[in-house]
Amino acid sequence: MNTLAKLRLHDLAPPQDDFLAAVLDGLGRARKTLPCKFFYDEAGSALFDAICDTPEYYPTRTELGILTAAAGDIADLAGRGGVLVEYGSGSSRKTRLLLDALAPALYMPIDISREHMLAACHTLAQDYSALHLMAVCADYTRPLRLPAVARGGQKRLAFFPGSSIGNFAPLEALRFLKNVAQQLAPDDGFLIGVDLKKDPAILNAAYNDTAGVTAAFNLNLLARCNRELGADFNLAAFTHRAFYNEAAGRIEMHLESTREQRVQIAGQVFGFVAGETIHTENSYKYRPDEFRHLAVQAGFEPQHLWTDVDTLFGVLYLRRR
Numbered sequence: 001m002n003t004l005a006k007l008r009l010h011d012l013a014p015p016q017d018d019f020l021a022a023v024l025d026g027l028g029r030a031r032k033t034l035p036c037k038f039f040y041d042e043a044g045s046a047l048f049d050a051i052c053d054t055p056e057y058y059p060t061r062t063e064l065g066i067l068t069a070a071a072g073d074i075a076d077l078a079g080r081g082g083v084l085v086e087y088g089s090g091s092s093r094k095t096r097l098l099l100d101a102l103a104p105a106l107y108m109p110i111d112i113s114r115e116h117m118l119a120a121c122h123t124l125a126q127d128y129s130a131l132h133l134m135a136v137c138a139d140y141t142r143p144l145r146l147p148a149v150a151r152g153g154q155k156r157l158a159f160f161p162g163s164s165i166g167n168f169a170p171l172e173a174l175r176f177l178k179n180v181a182q183q184l185a186p187d188d189g190f191l192i193g194v195d196l197k198k199d200p201a202i203l204n205a206a207y208n209d210t211a212g213v214t215a216a217f218n219l220n221l222l223a224r225c226n227r228e229l230g231a232d233f234n235l236a237a238f239t240h241r242a243f244y245n246e247a248a249g250r251i252e253m254h255l256e257s258t259r260e261q262r263v264q265i266a267g268q269v270f271g272f273v274a275g276e277t278i279h280t281e282n283s284y285k286y287r288p289d290e291f292r293h294l295a296v297q298a299g300f301e302p303q304h305l306w307t308d309v310d311t312l313f314g315v316l317y318l319r320r321r
């Protein structure tokens, strides 16, 4: 069968996010902020891939190690030959690990970036001859109804790797988990990667790599404002700041103005005093019991937690109640 015959697109036509409106709103606030979802233009996505390869950023390789060791157990819990639903697009090694272990009949990635997802699906369709694919173009951060597909009595496994759940505030995380639960039937599974609370020194290093890749990733948000919105941010007058906020249980990323300055965007002028920051990202860390509590509130029964030897990262299997 050729790859096109096995691949279908379910296009929920996500509304175009209005970058300009979000920037004007965020910078107009008393505490300036920009939404972290705008990090991921082409340059930002490439920088994120580079972050994952830095020696300090442990989550990606640690989660991959956990999944490699646990793949057989995961398949025993989730069942083989069913439907694998991935929140995010699946070109990564993590997806392939699950495709190899679970041999699902259908793979359903959900991603807002249609072209990137379709390219990844074509490659997977070539490499997995028995696999059918249903690419869902949607913004999974908003409530979402997945297409109904025949499951032939098999289970569905939802997969949300990378601790992307940490980029939601706790209430938004709960809303997201509830939405995932609604897309599953009782006894289906949800496999989710969660970055765990740990020595703040390890966390601070992970978001302040010595090669400066995370700094470049953060500053790219201002470069993107310049490129796409005609803003006049002087990138040399902002510095990357990332630190663990212990009380809130999160890494905060900011861009700090190193001097008093004014920035123009679409005819509006925003003033900065020296030391003022734009808050660009939160990355929440959980203790296993905190995350289990959230999962139970959302309608799941936590069944298994796999970690690495240093308990840096957790992969949880949640059963839909």
Ligand code: AVI
Residues within 6 Å of the ligand: 051, 162, 163, 164, 165, 166, 167, 207, 214, 281, 282, 283
């Ligand atoms: C995508 N997300 C889980 C990353 C994180 O760790 O919160 C994004 C990131 N920001 C800086 N480094 C990585």
